[in-house]
Amino acid sequence: KQWYQRRVRGSNLMQMSAISESYPATIKEADFWEGVQSLTDSDASGKDIAIGLASAGYYCSESGTDNCPEKESLEGRRNKIDDKMNNAPASYFGHVLKFTKAGSMNYLCTRNNNFSNRSQKGSIWVKAGNKLEVKTRSEETETSVA
Secondary structure (H helix, E strand, C coil), rough: CCCCCEECCCCCEEEECCCCCCCCCCCCCCHHHHHHCCCCCCCCCCHHHHHHHCCCCCCCCCCCCCEHHHCCCCCCCCCCCCCCCCCCCCCCCCEEEEECCCCEEEECCCCCCCCCCCCCCEEEEEEECCCCEECCCCCCCEEEEE
């Protein structure tokens, strides 16, 4: 098995209801993460992963995990992330993810999005048989993750 971990610079990832939308779902509405496990932080829940990706790593979880100090979590940080995410870190290691059930997610990046003529969004489909299909607005790829 080959695992790929990417450093993300100044970007976040949030679930949205439909690819035609330009606004994210709330963390509470983001149900895709229920079928995802972190291989780099076994104590992280799907909600913890969603919070980390949505905040570009400013928050590493909801309330702290084995690999996320409570003082860097959503509940533990004294200073909150600003509206434009200017105080988010320049890079974020994120998680190596394992998808545990089939499903799909439309996603977008709110950090580099002006919500009118520029957007960064795509879709992820996790298929039975360890197939992951990722489609962005400009390309289509299918990758085996097993």
